[in-house]
Amino acid sequence: AQSVTQLGSHVSVSEGALVLLRCNYSSSVPPYLFWYVQYPNQGLQLLLKYTTGATLVKGINGFEAEFKKSETSFHLTKPSAHMSDAAEYFCAVSLDFGNEKLTFGTGTRLTIIP
């Protein structure tokens, strides 16, 4: 079975500061990892994914994440926060590429301080 842990249910950063959202996973097989963003009253939007290959993956809106197998982590970063980044962020894991079932973490609410 797989699981995802997101450290910090709420994170606040100043506009222009570094954004770091933490995600650790547990999986019995090499995982496929994802970050989604959810704006108020909207569904989930895929930010980025790790399947195979390069461990540093870039996504939309300037976000990137690094897969670290030794640390079982997939932390999300953005060098400079923008007000529009305020949202809920979810890390998720899938067992195999063809298995679309996703297991999500509990989410991190990101607040941007002007």
Add this chain to the structure above:
Amino acid sequence: DAGVTQSPTHLIKTRGQQVTLRCSPKSGHDTVSWYQQALGQGPQFIFQYYEEEERQRGNFPDRFSGHQFPNYSSELNVNALLLGDSALYLCASSFLGGGADTQYFGPGTRLTVL
């Protein structure tokens, strides 16, 4: 392309009642998954439909059932509603074998059980 659509947007029911939620997948997609997102939690996988049959199921009781129609649209039915069924219900569509990153989420139906 309208993307994934869900109806209704909001729904209020009382305990013991039954509810049906609807989902139309993105054009070209043949697989529909349903997720339950309780307040302050990450989405949890309910089940997935492909070729009008339930392909996978999460840890949800039999009160939760579904259906997929020949045009790939889907319904989620919940019987004997409990207060704990209050949540945002998300529908996601994909094409089988395409991978979790091909999954598109709808805006959700917010169900309130009183």
